[in-house]
Amino acid sequence: MKKAFAVFxxxxxxxxxxxxxxxxxxxDSGRKQVTMWFWGTADFQRDAMQKNLIDAFNASQDEYELVxxxxxxxxxxxxxxxxxxxxxxxVYGSGPSFVATLASSGKLANLDEYAEKYGWDERIxxxxxDACSYQGSLYSIPGALxxxxxxYNKEVLAELGFDPPTTIEExxxxxxxxxEAGLYASVTGAQGWRPTNENYTSLxxxxxxxxxxxxxxxxxxxxxxxxxxxxxxxxxxxxYRKGYLAGQDYFNLDFNAAAQFLVDGRSPFFxxxxxxxxxxxxTATPEAAANIGFVPFPNFNxxxxxxxxxxxxxxxxxxxEASQNKDAAAAVLDLMLSPEFVAGMTETWPGYWGMPIxxxxxxxxxxxxxxxxxxFNAVEDIASAIGDGxxxxxxxxFFPPSTLTRFYDIDAxxxxxxxxxxxxxxxxxxxxxxxxxxxxxxxPEPMT
Amino acid sequence: xxxxxxxxxxxxxRRMGCLMKSNWKYYLFLLPxxxxxxxxxxxxxxxxxxxxxxxxxxxxxxxxxxxxxxFREIFSNRYFWVAFRNNIVWTLLFLTIPVAIGMIAAFLxxxxxxxxxxxxxxxxxxxxxxxxxxxxxxxxxxxNPISGIIGWLKSLGYNVFSPLSNPDVALFAVxxxxxxxxxxxxxxxxxxxxxxxxxxxxxAASVEGASFLQKVRYVYFPHIKPTFKLMWSMIIxxxxxxxxxxxxxxxxxxxxxxEMLSTFAYSIAFQEFRLGKASAAxxxxxxxxxxxxxxxxxxxxxxxxx
Numbered sequence: 158m159k160k161a162f163a164v165f166x167x168x169x170x171x172x173x174x175x176x177x178x179x180x181x182x183x184x185d186s187g188r189k190q191v192t193m194w195f196w197g198t199a200d201f202q203r204d205a206m207q208k209n210l211i212d213a214f215n216a217s218q219d220e221y222e223l224v225x226x227x228x229x230x231x232x233x234x235x236x237x238x239x240x241x242x243x244x245x246x247x248v249y250g251s252g253p254s255f256v257a258t259l260a261s262s263g264k265l266a267n268l269d270e271y272a273e274k275y276g277w278d279e280r281i282x283x284x285x286x287d288a289c290s291y292q293g294s295l296y297s298i299p300g301a302l303x304x305x306x307x308x309y310n311k312e313v314l315a316e317l318g319f320d321p322p323t324t325i326e327e328x329x330x331x332x333x334x335x336x337e338a339g340l341y342a343s344v345t346g347a348q349g350w351r352p353t354n355e356n357y358t359s360l361x362x363x364x365x366x367x368x369x370x371x372x373x374x375x376x377x378x379x380x381x382x383x384x385x386x387x388x389x390x391x392x393x394x395x396x397y398r399k400g401y402l403a404g405q406d407y408f409n410l411d412f413n414a415a416a417q418f419l420v421d422g423r424s425p426f427f428x429x430x431x432x433x434x435x436x437x438x439x440t441a442t443p444e445a446a447a448n449i450g451f452v453p454f455p456n457f458n459x460x461x462x463x464x465x466x467x468x469x470x471x472x473x474x475x476x477x478e479a480s481q482n483k484d485a486a487a488a489v490l491d492l493m494l495s496p497e498f499v500a501g502m503t504e505t506w507p508g509y510w511g512m513p514i515x516x517x518x519x520x521x522x523x524x525x526x527x528x529x530x531x532x533f534n535a536v537e538d539i540a541s542a543i544g545d546g547x548x549x550x551x552x553x554x555f556f557p558p559s560t561l562t563r564f565y566d567i568d569a570x571x572x573x574x575x576x577x578x579x580x581x582x583x584x585x586x587x588x589x590x591x592x593x594x595x596x597x598x599x600x601p602e603p604m605t
Numbered sequence: 606x607x608x609x610x611x612x613x614x615x616x617x618x619r620r621m622g623c624l625m626k627s628n629w630k631y632y633l634f635l636l637p638x639x640x641x642x643x644x645x646x647x648x649x650x651x652x653x654x655x656x657x658x659x660x661x662x663x664x665x666x667x668x669x670x671x672x673x674x675x676f677r678e679i680f681s682n683r684y685f686w687v688a689f690r691n692n693i694v695w696t697l698l699f700l701t702i703p704v705a706i707g708m709i710a711a712f713l714x715x716x717x718x719x720x721x722x723x724x725x726x727x728x729x730x731x732x733x734x735x736x737x738x739x740x741x742x743x744x745x746x747x748x749n750p751i752s753g754i755i756g757w758l759k760s761l762g763y764n765v766f767s768p769l770s771n772p773d774v775a776l777f778a779v780x781x782x783x784x785x786x787x788x789x790x791x792x793x794x795x796x797x798x799x800x801x802x803x804x805x806x807x808x809a810a811s812v813e814g815a816s817f818l819q820k821v822r823y824v825y826f827p828h829i830k831p832t833f834k835l836m837w838s839m840i841i842x843x844x845x846x847x848x849x850x851x852x853x854x855x856x857x858x859x860x861x862x863x864e865m866l867s868t869f870a871y872s873i874a875f876q877e878f879r880l881g882k883a884s885a886a887x888x889x890x891x892x893x894x895x896x897x898x899x900x901x902x903x904x905x906x907x908x909x910x911x
Binding site for chain 1: 663684751766775856857
């Protein structure tokens with residue numbers, strides 16, 4: 158009996174060895190895999206990536222195969238894997254601040270060689286190219302341009318008797334009228350995603366304190382506790398208390414629900430980031446989506462030129478230092494930076510793939526309609542304004558991690574647990590430490 | 606004399622050898638548990654203590670020893686103390702509400718002969734569902750402003766808002782969801798303990814004319830006391846580790862109203878990339894679990910002696 162069992166084990170082991178050997182042979186005979194982890198998308202978004210990224214890359218050569226894994230916990234998964242010296246070839250990240258932390262730890266590949274080979278330094282908009290660098294070298298490419306603006310429901314505005322707002326006075330008048338009519342002044346929400354708060358701190362830094370003041374503070378030439386910034390946060394507090402940020406439902410709505418409310422006409426506005434386009438597309442029929450427009454956010458201060466955009470990216474893509482397929486990973490990144498890719502993705506998935514490149518005008522946009530067309534035009538406008546130096550700074554893109562996290566605490570000001578002065582004083586102290594630690598990415602200088 | 610001594614020594618050595626020979630097998634049985642504890646508790650635990658005294662960011666191989674700076678920093682952070690207070694409130698809530706509900710429900714199903722098994726199964730369902738499922742159920746069916754009961758009441762014209770969005774009551778709203786998921790489990794545990802009470806003692810009490818409450822006080826409760834103590838200790842330990850429902854429903858918000866030590870440590874580790882500081886917060890959190898464990902062991906030993 159024992160002998161029979163021993164023979165069985167040996168046979169089983171032998172079969173396992175053969176099986177693994179045959180698997181290796183299969184891999185050897187096939188293409189090498191280039192891997193990327195991405196967040197868990199909806200099916201239509203996954204299909205768009207399959208067509209415009211995965212299939213397009215795999216068809217462009219016969220040596221590599223791009224494999225994208227969709228993970229709901231991608232941020233944590235990437236952090237843990239990359240810190241352990243493993244993980245995917247292409248590293249999805251939350252932006253330049255994230256990149257600085259990893260690059261300083263030697264976990265990301267230096268992309269200077271690829272930037273020169275593919276001409277990225279000429280194609281990527283300079284402010285974001287610089288922001289993605291660390292100690293003079295490129296460590297990531299920026300994802301889509303992100304900015305803050307005002308989405309409006311055309312029918313609701315018409316019913317209220319207003320045109321799309323271009324000044325703060327007009328915006329506030331319309332929001333007051335909407336509340337009087339029993340609507341939300343605007344919709345948004347931080348339910349399940351506290352970083353939503355930074356959209357509104359960024360908004361006030363750009364349009365109230367101004368890009369120049371923010372630039373000076375980010376480069377250590379000005380204190381965050383200065384009156385301009387304290388007043389900006391007080392203004393935001395005033396807005397919250399007036400109910401301009403979804404009234405009492407700010408903590409109870411997420412972007413899906415807020416987009417649904419905008420489309421349903423329960424509010425004239427959704428003040429939010431450019432990536433809100435993707436939430437509207439998910440909730441609205443093509444006819445309903447055609448009823449939604451987008452305008453740049455107006456300024457509180459006449460000295461700031463209009464339009465000025467808050468500059469940011471929705472994410473970043475880097476190459477893992479531990480990758481054995483860096484050349485292929487760079488080729489994938491280069492594909493992402495092409496106008497064809499931007500137009501292809503935007504056709505079905507507006508809001509997430511408006512890459513910050515200077516040759517967007519080369520894209521074939523004949524297939525873009527409705528929100529896709531609106532989004533593509535907005536990205537072109539933003540790129541043009543950034544070229545003119547009319548931009549502010551998105552906290553999530555340019556601020557170091559602890560400073561950024563402290564900005565989320567604006568909700569403590571709204572609920573009366575802290576004052577704007579206390580918050581900004583504390584931010585000033587935290588920022589000074591992070592600036593000394595070299596955690597602030599390169600800050601492009603705006604022109605105002 | 607010398608020969609006798611040598612003989613005795615030889616016998617002693619042989620006996621020791623026999624003992625060792627017969628005992629080593631028992632030690633071998635302990636080995637997997639010891640190895641597992643060593644690998645996944647002792648070594649990471651020791652590393653956490655070490656990391657809490659560094660400025661490690663979780664990625665870099667370069668880090669410095671900073672002594673107790675991380676502890677000083679977290680102790681001077683106002684939201685750390687908010688989180689600590691919330692953990693205390695959470696513990697008190699869990700030591701009372703689900704325990705009371707569980708105990709009452711256990712007595713009720715003890716009195717009921719028919720349908721007892723079905724009731725136990727029903728009570729246990731929320732406990733066996735994944736926290737993410739329970740959280741989604743509550744968010745979509747109760748708290749959702751479009752499709753939930755809150756949304757329905759609003760559509761009827763009532764001025765109601767989700768308790769999750771109100772800093773004054775958000776902690777209680779999250780605790781309510783967790784208690785909803787937990788009380789059924791306590792019911793089953795208490796019910797199983799109550800069933801161990803000898804029938805003759807219950808009958809004797811009935812013959813003596815004891816009321817239901819007197820039976821509970823003098824017959825049932827002394828029998829379930831060890832289980833009761835164990836569950837209290839476990840509740841204290843779990844309360845200081847509470848994370849899942851808080852993170853899924855509010856992420857510690859709004860405005861830190863539901864911040865717990867676990868979510869506080871998590872955000873320092875994964876948003877700020879300050880693993881040293883997060884380890885300091887995690888260590889502080891673990892102290893309360895350890896205290897509860899020691900308390901339970903001491904009470905158990907006292908009971909054994911009695």
